[in-house]
Structures are given as structure tokens and as C-alpha cells.
Amino acid sequence: xxxxxxxxxxxxxxxxxxxxxxxxxxxxxxxxxxxxxxxxxxxxxxxxxxxxxxxxxxxxxxxx
Numbered sequence: 001x002x003x004x005x006x007x008x009x010x011x012x013x014x015x016x017x018x019x020x021x022x023x024x025x026x027x028x029x030x031x032x033x034x035x036x037x038x039x040x041x042x043x044x045x046x047x048x049x050x051x052x053x054x055x056x057x058x059x060x061x062x063x064x
Contacts, residue, residue: 006042025049
């Protein structure tokens with residue numbers, strides 16, 4: 001199961017995504033970066049990184 005955590009502070013946004021309690025993505029985005037101040041920014045990152053992880057999981061299954 002995927003769990004996503006996003007936290008905003010004075011400097012920017014911290015994002016973590018876990019899959020079955022294993023960290024698969026962690027990044028801190030400064031507020032000065034393009035698009036970080038948009039309300040849907042964190043949702044876009046969650047969607048993108050979860051899709052990447054699912055694609056990689058399918059590739060791993062095909063190659064094993």
C-alpha cells in the first residue's frame with residue numbers, strides 16, 4: 001500500500017512516499033523552484049512517483 005506524506009514549511013515542501021513501509025521517494029523542494037507554490041504541486045508529485053514505481057514493479061516482474 002502506498003502512503004504519501006507532504007509537509008510545507010517556511011522554506012518549501014518536503015515530500016515522502018512509502019510502499020509497504022519502505023521509502024521509495026523523498027525530496028525537498030524550495031519555494032523558489034517553479035510551480036512549488038501551486039496548490040496541486042504535491043498531488044502531481046505523488047501521482048508521478050507512484051506511477052513510476054508501479055511501472056518499475058511491472059518491469060521487474062517481467063524480467064524475473
